[in-house]
Amino acid sequence: MKPLGEFEVWLVTGSxxxxxxxxxxxxxxxxxxxxxxLDESAAIPVRIVHRPVVTSSESIAATCRxxxxxxxxxxxxxxxxxxxxxxxxxxxxxxLQKPLLHLHTQFNRDLPWxxxxxxxxxxxxxxxxxxxxxxxxxxxxxxxxxxxGHWQDPYVADRVGxxxxxxxxxxxxxxxxxxxxxxxxxxxxxxxxxxxxAQIRLGITVNGFGVCDLAAAIADVPGSAIDxxxxxxxxxxxxxxxxxxxxPRRAELREAARIEAGLRRFLEAGGFMAFTDTFEDLGALRxxxxxxxQRLMADGYGFGAEGDWKTSALVxxxxxxxxxxxxxxxxxxxYTYHLNPDGPSVLGAHMLEVCPTIAAARPRCEIxxxxxxxxxxxxxxxxxAEPGPAFVAGMTDLGDRFRMVANVIDVVGAExxxxxxxxxxxxxxxRPDLRTAVESWLIAxxxxxxxxxxxxxxxxxxxxxxxxxxxxxxxxxxxxxxxxRKELRWNAAYHHLTRPL
Ligand code: MN
Numbered sequence: 289m290k291p292l293g294e295f296e297v298w299l300v301t302g303s304x305x306x307x308x309x310x311x312x313x314x315x316x317x318x319x320x321x322x323x324x325x326l327d328e329s330a331a332i333p334v335r336i337v338h339r340p341v342v343t344s345s346e347s348i349a350a351t352c353r354x355x356x357x358x359x360x361x362x363x364x365x366x367x368x369x370x371x372x373x374x375x376x377x378x379x380x381x382x383x384l385q386k387p388l389l390h391l392h393t394q395f396n397r398d399l400p401w402x403x404x405x406x407x408x409x410x411x412x413x414x415x416x417x418x419x420x421x422x423x424x425x426x427x428x429x430x431x432x433x434x435x436x437g438h439w440q441d442p443y444v445a446d447r448v449g450x451x452x453x454x455x456x457x458x459x460x461x462x463x464x465x466x467x468x469x470x471x472x473x474x475x476x477x478x479x480x481x482x483x484x485x486a487q488i489r490l491g492i493t494v495n496g497f498g499v500c501d502l503a504a505a506i507a508d509v510p511g512s513a514i515d516x517x518x519x520x521x522x523x524x525x526x527x528x529x530x531x532x533x534x535x536p537r538r539a540e541l542r543e544a545a546r547i548e549a550g551l552r553r554f555l556e557a558g559g560f561m562a563f564t565d566t567f568e569d570l571g572a573l574r575x576x577x578x579x580x581x582q583r584l585m586a587d588g589y590g591f592g593a594e595g596d597w598k599t600s601a602l603v604x605x606x607x608x609x610x611x612x613x614x615x616x617x618x619x620x621x622x623y624t625y626h627l628n629p630d631g632p633s634v635l636g637a638h639m640l641e642v643c644p645t646i647a648a649a650r651p652r653c654e655i656x657x658x659x660x661x662x663x664x665x666x667x668x669x670x671x672x673a674e675p676g677p678a679f680v681a682g683m684t685d686l687g688d689r690f691r692m693v694a695n696v697i698d699v700v701g702a703e704x705x706x707x708x709x710x711x712x713x714x715x716x717x718x719r720p721d722l723r724t725a726v727e728s729w730l731i732a733x734x735x736x737x738x739x740x741x742x743x744x745x746x747x748x749x750x751x752x753x754x755x756x757x758x759x760x761x762x763x764x765x766x767x768x769x770x771x772x773r774k775e776l777r778w779n780a781a782y783h784h785l786t787r788p789l
Contacts, residue, residue, distance in 0.1 A: 291612020292333040292456050295362045297448075299323040299391075300339045300351055302372030302417065307410060314411060315369045316341045318395040322367070322439045329445035333612055334362060334452045343372070348380035356385045363387035363455035365448065368417030369395065370410060374424035381428050387455045387755045388432040389448060390425060392418045393439045431754055453609040453744065454751035460561075460608045461756075462491030466590065466597045467560040469499045470569030473594035478735045481598050481685035489690060490756055494597045499571035505557075506550030506573065517545035521579070525653040525669060537655055540575070544667035547573060548580035555589065562590030562604040564597050567639065570663055578640035578668035579653065581619075582712070585643035591619045592737060593641055598683045598690075599737040603643075605752070606681070606739045615743030616645030618673075620680060620714065621736060625722070626703070632722040633700060633715050636680075636740065640668040642712035646742060648674035648701075656710040672706075673714030675699045678742040680716075681749055682735030683758075689783055692753055693734035694746055695725050696764040714740060719765045728763045728772040759783060 301319035303312060323338035342348045355364050363386050381388075394414045425432055435447040472479050483494045518541060521527060531541040555563060563584075567576045585591050590604025599619060607617045619642065624635040639658060644651050651669040658666055681694035697716040706713065718725030746762065753760035759779050763772065 290333050290335065292452070293335055294360065295456050295459065296335040296337045296360050297363045297365055297389075297452050297455065298337050298339045298351075298355055298361055299326070299365045299367065301341045302343075302348070302366065302368040302377070302421065303341050303370045304343050304372055304376070307370060311370070311411060312341060312343065319367065319369055322393065322395070325439055326445060326448060329449070331442065331445040331449040332452055333449060334456065336365075337361075341369075345376045345379050348377055349383060352380040352384040356383065361386060362459045363389060363452065365389045365391050366421070367391040367393060368414055368421045370413045371417040372421065374420045377421065377424055378428065381425065381430055387451070387458055388425075388430060389451050390418070390422065390432050390434045391439075391444070391448070392434065392436040393444065395439075397438045397440065431757060433751055433754065447747075450745070450747035451751045453611075453748040454755060456611070457605040457608045457748070457752055458755045461601070461605055464492045464562060464590075464601060464604060465558065465560045466492060466494040466562040466564065466601055467555060467558060468494060468496045468564045468595060468597055469502050470564075470566040471496070471595050473566050473568055476594060478684055478733075479592070479594055479596040479598070479737065481690070483597070485685070486598070486601070486690070489758065490601070492601045494601075499565075499569050499573065502551065502554055503572040505554040506547055509546045509549040509553070513549045514542050514545045517549055518542060521545070521653050525651050528652065528654045531653060531655060531667070540655055540664060541667055543574050543664070544579050547575060547577050548583060551577060551580050551584065555584070561588070562592075562597075562600040564592045564595050564600050566593070566595045567658070567660060574664045575666040576640065576658060576663060578666040581641040582644055582669050585618060585641070586645050591641055591643075593619065593621075593638055594737075596737050598685070599735065599739060602681065602683055603739045606741050606744075606749070609748040609752070610741055610743035613743040615676070615741065616643065616647070616674070617739060617741040617743055618643035618646045620738045620740035622738070623713075626715070627722075631703070631717065633717045634697075634722070635713060635715055637709075637711045637713040640666055640711060642673075642714070644669050644671060644712070646673045646714065646740065647671035647712070651712070654710060668710070669712055670710055671712045672702060673699050673712075674742065675701050676742050678716065678740055679746050679749070680738040680740045682738040684733050684735050686733065689758065689787070691732065691759045691761060692749070693729060693732045693761045694749060694763065695719070695729060696746065699742065718763070720767055724767055724769055725763050727769045728767055731769070731773055732761045732776055734761075
């Protein structure tokens, strides 16, 4: 089974009646082979389903409506194998609500120079038909991804694969429910945002709950569930001796387990796949959820600290994009810099809540004081993130729209051990360099909380931004501050002009 094999993408091929039945049979046969090739590619995590060739405005519109209605269908690939007059596509494209990938390929890779005749020309006509189709997509202002190349070229499968990951996240966004326990951390600006606009734009639903509701769920946790979780902590992590079965702080480990079990039950009962909390509003909770937030993230939940629902949703969505890929995805915060000219880097961490899927080695389970908040010491997992290429991305609300800012980074090991830092952490070097990346990030108003992933590159995130119609300001090896500043200004004009009055 493919990692996202419960979802499918339809491959729909356009043609017309003019060529006669024999040609259309060949078109159907060829597109079936293309669909099968893509379906069998390990680079594509969803199933590729071959749909009948469409040759009329009616059959095109019917196919688009069927795609809208098919729950498992996350997107549609369209390819004009032969010439398919584009006015036939207007009605269908106007009703299509699923993400669209325009595949520009040709069945025959090589021209048969010695044998080529007009039959071959008519059958291999995407160079013509896809231009006509691209025109109508552009004329209708249809958001889509365009991929050109021979269908057997791994490049095509890689591009389709990245887009299908974004399409699965787009589907998830429209089902995603985020539970907020407490509000945003007092006085903080960048974690705020318009939840109604987020639902209109992204589909995500964000609902607040009194922390007393959560406390009640935690109070109801039976002892057996706590025993089970403590056994899990012992088997999965290097447990500090003081938290061991006979350790002096065992009761606090049990309290952490009780919080995890109660939180899990609350989220499962409500169908929430993401949540936020805040250390300023813990009510009857005796510890800030540390290991609970960490382990829930490892199980695929989105998390944002200090009421940050935007980052919580983004963590969940990037985890969906990264399904089945090793590397890990976590909530993250730029915490402290190492500004030594020999290797300036960012030390990223949080008070507690970093996902163990990005750990380089088996985490340690420890308990330490938290210097802010007025609760008992929280239990947490402590580890270093595994080195390798990654990106961080955050989303801010500019008042009239959302902006995502992303930075390609390289997670590196800490130069020296960090024996007195009792939290999970990642040390990274931003591309192209720390100064350029940070100046650009600040100019863009990028958030202080991010999602960090080592599992996927930026392509699915960029495809997702296109589906959502939101800006992605990207900082990578090609970025200069001057160029980036201009891009932001152009983007501002674009988003202003394309927004309906
Ligand atoms: Mn924070």
